[in-house]
Amino acid sequence: MGTKDEASGEKRRVPTQERSRARVARMLDAATEVFAEVGFDAATTEAIAERAGTSIGSVYQFFPNKKALFDAIGERYLDEVRVLFERFLSEGPARAKTDWRAMVDDVIDAFWAFDRDSLAFRAVWLNMHRSAEFLVQGDALNREMAERLAPVLGIAAPKIKPAKRLLVATMVVETLSALLLLALRRDERMAKKLVDETKVLVRRYLEPYAD
Amino acid sequence: MGTKDEASGEKRRVPTQERSRARVARMLDAATEVFAEVGFDAATTEAIAERAGTSIGSVYQFFPNKKALFDAIGERYLDEVRVLFERFLSEGPARAKTDWRAMVDDVIDAFWAFDRDSLAFRAVWLNMHRSAEFLVQGDALNREMAERLAPVLGIAAPKIKPAKRLLVATMVVETLSALLLLALRRDERMAKKLVDETKVLVRRYLEPYAD
DNA sequence: TCAGAACGTGAGACTTGCCTCATGTTTGGT
DNA sequence: ACCAAACATGAGGCAAGTCTCACGTTCTGA
Numbered sequence: 271m272g273t274k275d276e277a278s279g280e281k282r283r284v285p286t287q288e289r290s291r292a293r294v295a296r297m298l299d300a301a302t303e304v305f306a307e308v309g310f311d312a313a314t315t316e317a318i319a320e321r322a323g324t325s326i327g328s329v330y331q332f333f334p335n336k337k338a339l340f341d342a343i344g345e346r347y348l349d350e351v352r353v354l355f356e357r358f359l360s361e362g363p364a365r366a367k368t369d370w371r372a373m374v375d376d377v378i379d380a381f382w383a384f385d386r387d388s389l390a391f392r393a394v395w396l397n398m399h400r401s402a403e404f405l406v407q408g409d410a411l412n413r414e415m416a417e418r419l420a421p422v423l424g425i426a427a428p429k430i431k432p433a434k435r436l437l438v439a440t441m442v443v444e445t446l447s448a449l450l451l452l453a454l455r456r457d458e459r460m461a462k463k464l465v466d467e468t469k470v471l472v473r474r475y476l477e478p479y480a481d
Numbered sequence: 482m483g484t485k486d487e488a489s490g491e492k493r494r495v496p497t498q499e500r501s502r503a504r505v506a507r508m509l510d511a512a513t514e515v516f517a518e519v520g521f522d523a524a525t526t527e528a529i530a531e532r533a534g535t536s537i538g539s540v541y542q543f544f545p546n547k548k549a550l551f552d553a554i555g556e557r558y559l560d561e562v563r564v565l566f567e568r569f570l571s572e573g574p575a576r577a578k579t580d581w582r583a584m585v586d587d588v589i590d591a592f593w594a595f596d597r598d599s600l601a602f603r604a605v606w607l608n609m610h611r612s613a614e615f616l617v618q619g620d621a622l623n624r625e626m627a628e629r630l631a632p633v634l635g636i637a638a639p640k641i642k643p644a645k646r647l648l649v650a651t652m653v654v655e656t657l658s659a660l661l662l663l664a665l666r667r668d669e670r671m672a673k674k675l676v677d678e679t680k681v682l683v684r685r686y687l688e689p690y691a692d
Numbered sequence: 693t694c695a696g697a698a699c700g701t702g703a704g705a706c707t708t709g710c711c712t713c714a715t716g717t718t719t720g721g722t
Numbered sequence: 723a724c725c726a727a728a729c730a731t732g733a734g735g736c737a738a739g740t741c742t743c744a745c746g747t748t749c750t751g752a
Contacts, residue, residue, distance in 0.1 A: 287749065290699060311522040316741060327699045330741060397608045405678065409666075437674055441660070441682060448659030449652070455620075456712080467652055475682045494728080498719065501729060525709060535730045541711060 296322040306390035317343050370426035375469050382465050389454050416440040427479035507533040513554050517601035581637035586680050591674050600665050627651040638690035
């Protein structure tokens with residue numbers, strides 16, 4: 271490795287002029303694409319700079335290293351997912367009691383519609399955590415979503431014992447994650463079938479837990 | 482990349498003496514461990530040689546490059562999985578009609594018991610295909626298993642339309658794959674819960690398809 | 693209008709890791 | 723016992739890729 275700074279410590283210039291702000295935004299977009307296309311290790315900073323229409327020097331003016339670049343878009347991506355997820359959580363209590371079946375469909379549709387690029391990047395994101403610190407660091411995002419989902423399940427599926435809610439939420443989140451990522455890898459036609467069948471699977475799994 | 486040979490063409494010595502055969506076996510074991518621990522990219526041939534108690538030169542005497550090493554254990558791993566899977570397929574028609582629920586449990590237990598190392602390596606295997614030739618090359622192993630499973634579903638779950646069998650089989654295989662790999666990353670206690678709940682999920686999903 | 697701060701650049705220093713090769717050792721058949 | 727083939731070794735050639743740095747350009751405020 272060529273890591274110099276520890277724990278992605280920044281120590282870099284913060285863009286203040288408009289010109290550099292736009293440039294940094296282009297870098298993040300380029301990085302998202304490149305990481306999504308070839309994965310973290312195979313992505314080169316050179317390729318990212320080129321796609322952003324700038325030079326390597328400029329990249330390192332704002333990001334101390336490749337990992338920091340990855341972390342930055344990871345954070346941005348996380349925020350977007352949280353917003354999406356939050357929308358459902360906020361309307362959760364109201365709908366969950368009566369209308370949870372339709373809600374499941376909506377959540378799945380929403381995540382599926384949520385930009386292919388983002389999903390592709392998410393695959394890289396998950397795989398990163400899976401290879402490097404394999405057994406130590408879990409999949410932070412999925413874990414967080416499961417924790418947020420658990421309370422909602424208490425309403426939608428009251429038959430689940432409180433102690434078991436997190437387990438069920440984890441099952442749902444991980445299954446969705448895996449199947450949507452799979453759909454992403456298939457052609458349009460198969461993808462649609464998979465997404466629809468995923469709705470069926472989740473509904474059938476939760477059905478006996480509903481009141 | 483430093484790839485010289487195309488399409489993992491061998492062009493290397495085949496071990497004939499007992500000494501070298503044993504050495505090659507140690508190399509494969511070491512490679513499995515290292516790949517499983519840190520992933521393909523981060524694994525160094527040096528580390529593999531060292532763990533096998535030999536030198537890099539010897540590794541390259543029998544394997545043309547790093548990828549060939551990976552392919553070799555991939556093949557070995559595939560064979561083991563096929564044997565495991567075949568056992569269930571052979572008894573399939575007999576049990577499938579009456580006893581498919583217990584069969585689901587058995588399959589899950591069997592795959593879970595199937596050596597942690599192997600499962601860890603499988604994660605690397607799947608992730609490899611996912612990053613490099615992202616949208617092109619699918620997950621060969623899971624696809625193959627789904628194709629083999631589809632006919633069995635015709636017996637166990639006769640209500641599935643023939644055209645839909647492969648879809649359902651794919652759903653089952655991918656879900657199992659994802660959830661067992663997840664269980665692997667969790668501690669013993671949580672893993673057991675996840676495995677048990679996976680049985681529940683698969684059973685509930687297939688139930689309406691059974692006669 | 694001008695100084696200095698912010699910004700942009702890309703050649704190349706430096707590191708890492710794959711793989712080769714020249715050299716030495718072990719084995720098995722005669 | 724002896725030779726040729728098989729085997730083993732690890733220093734280092736080489737390519738790829740990360741990140742720095744010295745120099746040039748653009749912006750901002752007084």
